[in-house]
Amino acid sequence: MIKSYFKKVSGKQSKKSTSYLDLPFFNYSQDERVGVDSYKNNAIVHRCVNLIATSASHIPWQIFRNNNGSKELLKNHPILNLLKYPSPDKSGADFFTESLSSLLLYGDSYLLVSFKNNTIPHFLYNLHPSLVEQTISNDQLVSYVYGNGDKKQSFGIDPVTRKSRVLHLKNYNPTDQRKGLSSLAAAAKAINLHAKIMDWNKSLLKNAIRPSGALVFQDGNGYLSDEQFERLQQQFYDNFSGASNSGKPLILEGGLKWQETSNAERFEKFLELKDSSARDIAIAFNVPPQLLGINGDNTYSNMQEARLALWEENIIPLLDKYADALSSWLSYWYKEDLIIDFDKESISVLTERRENVWAKIASADFMTINEKRAIVGLTPIKGMDKFAANLTGEGNESYDK
Numbered sequence: 001m002i003k004s005y006f007k008k009v010s011g012k013q014s015k016k017s018t019s020y021l022d023l024p025f026f027n028y029s030q031d032e033r034v035g036v037d038s039y040k041n042n043a044i045v046h047r048c049v050n051l052i053a054t055s056a057s058h059i060p061w062q063i064f065r066n067n068n069g070s071k072e073l074l075k076n077h078p079i080l081n082l083l084k085y086p087s088p089d090k091s092g093a094d095f096f097t098e099s100l101s102s103l104l105l106y107g108d109s110y111l112l113v114s115f116k117n118n119t120i121p122h123f124l125y126n127l128h129p130s131l132v133e134q135t136i137s138n139d140q141l142v143s144y145v146y147g148n149g150d151k152k153q154s155f156g157i158d159p160v161t162r163k164s165r166v167l168h169l170k171n172y173n174p175t176d177q178r179k180g181l182s183s184l185a186a187a188a189k190a191i192n193l194h195a196k197i198m199d200w201n202k203s204l205l206k207n208a209i210r211p212s213g214a215l216v217f218q219d220g221n222g223y224l225s226d227e228q229f230e231r232l233q234q235q236f237y238d239n240f241s242g243a244s245n246s247g248k249p250l251i252l253e254g255g256l257k258w259q260e261t262s263n264a265e266r267f268e269k270f271l272e273l274k275d276s277s278a279r280d281i282a283i284a285f286n287v288p289p290q291l292l293g294i295n296g297d298n299t300y301s302n303m304q305e306a307r308l309a310l311w312e313e314n315i316i317p318l319l320d321k322y323a324d325a326l327s328s329w330l331s332y333w334y335k336e337d338l339i340i341d342f343d344k345e346s347i348s349v350l351t352e353r354r355e356n357v358w359a360k361i362a363s364a365d366f367m368t369i370n371e372k373r374a375i376v377g378l379t380p381i382k383g384m385d386k387f388a389a390n391l392t393g394e395g396n397e398s399y400d401k
Contacts, residue, residue, distance in 0.1 A: 038184055038191050039105055044278045045184070045191060047292055048285035049104050056315045057096035060346055061323075064339040071339060078120075079330055079340065086124035098126045100318070103169055104285065107180030108132070110144065111167040112155070113333060121333050127166065134178055141178060144168070167329045169322065187284035194277040197270065271295075286314045307349050316344075 038045045061083045064071040074080075086095040103109040106129040116122035127146050135143040135154070143156045144166045157164040170180030184191065275295050282289040288306040300306040319342050327340040344350065361372050369384035 039101075042191055042194060042281070044194065044281045044292060045187070045285075048282060048287045049101050051287060051291065051310075052104060052285065052315060052318070053097045053100035054093075055310075056100055056319055057093045059319060059342045061092075062341050062343050064341065066337040066339055074338075077338075079334065079338065082121060082124060082330075083326075083340075088123075095124065095126065096322075099169070099322075102126065102129055103171065103180070103318075104183055106130075107171045107173065107182035107185075109169040110146075111169070111329075112146075113165050113167075113329075121330065132166075136178075161332065163329070163332045167325060169325055183285050187281045190277045190280035190284070194274065194281065197274045197277065200270070201274075304349075304352075308353070311347060311349050316347075 039049060040046070061080065063074045063077040063079050065074055066072075084092045086092060090098075099109045099111065108129040110127035110129060110132050112125045112127050113121050114123045114125070127144075131146055131148060133145040134141055135145055141157060142159075143154050144164065145152055145154050146166075147153055155164055155166045171182070173179055173181035175181075278292070278294050279289045282292055282294065288300060288309050290300055290303065290306040291310060300309060323341050327338060330340065331338045345354075358376065361367070361375055364372070370380040373380060373384070
């Protein structure tokens with residue numbers, strides 16, 4: 001269990017071993033708190049993260065051995081079991097949902113491997129990004145430190161191979177090569193605007209959605225004195241302006257009359273602004289707004305095309321990123337040249353496109369049977385190095401390689 005791995009950085013065993021789940025509550029920085037609050041309070045952010053993370057986390061993994069450039073599928077390799085059951089208290093789907101969500105919200109995801117008998121990878125754990133620090137020496141990253149207060153553990157990085165028990169996955173960050181950039185950074189203004197609009201809408205509903213209007217002075221010559229004007233203006237802005245005060249009824253003194261004005265056009269603009277900010281958030285997470293039910297966005301002709309775009313432009317590249325990182329990292333610990341990939345055949349949204357490709361390959365009369373089988377990932381069949389037309393006695397003459 002991970003409990004046995006948490007010691008003081010000094011190397012001395014702490015008096016009480018503890019899991020990272022038992023550490024004090026996370027000390028979030030301001031940026032990290034924005035990420036946490038956005039996920040908890042903003043429906044668009046929550047939906048974007050869940051849609052990507054849960055969809056990607058359920059795709060089964062495949063393990064191949066690299067044999068001089070050819071890939072040999074391994075159906076019973078220990079890594080398959082490790083990725084399916086990373087730890088006793090977490091399934092593979094939950095593990096990768098947590099990891100992917102961290103990458104989306106924080107720009108960083110940290111995986112920790114523990115060992116059995118100090119040699120064989122035994123369990124995988126997610127380390128929360130808010131509790132990970134990077135130790136730098138001579139302008140080079142030398143270790144990851146995880147924990148809070150005196151409950152910390154240092155995981156060194158081999159100075160030669162640059163491998164560590166911690167795998168750090170991160171998004172590209174143009175200002176910091178060691179820390180990833182969250183999608184929330186690009187969506188920050190849109191998230192803030194969306195939150196303000198929702199607060200404004202809540203206040204309008206709370207105060208019976210009364211329309212805006214004008215204060216009309218009826219007595220005398222129609223003008224207020226400077227003192228009256230400043231006092232009324234100050235009271236108005238202090239008590240009736242801002243999202244929290246929107247829609248409050250006015251209590252007027254003698255000589256003043258409240259005249260309501262039509263607010264329908266402004267309310268329509270309000271709804272358009274809300275949808276516009278929601279669309280910007282979706283774009284920052286590379287999620288088609290149609291999948292989120294956002295009005296006014298018809299980029300794709302139907303939902304099927306929108307789902308296909310989500311997979312091809314977002315989830316599949318994200319899974320490729322994980323597959324490449326896991327291949328290099330776990331190959332080092334298992335001392336084998338392994339290729340970790342995900343099963344694209346299990347992605348249901350790609351079925352129609354895959355069938356179209358197969359139909360085109362099947363009708364290609366300039367390719368041999370085995371060439372066609374190679375394209376779709378099948379092994380060659382002896383004697384099938386001939387053109388398909390030759391099986392019926394027509395077309396080009398058959399040939400054997």
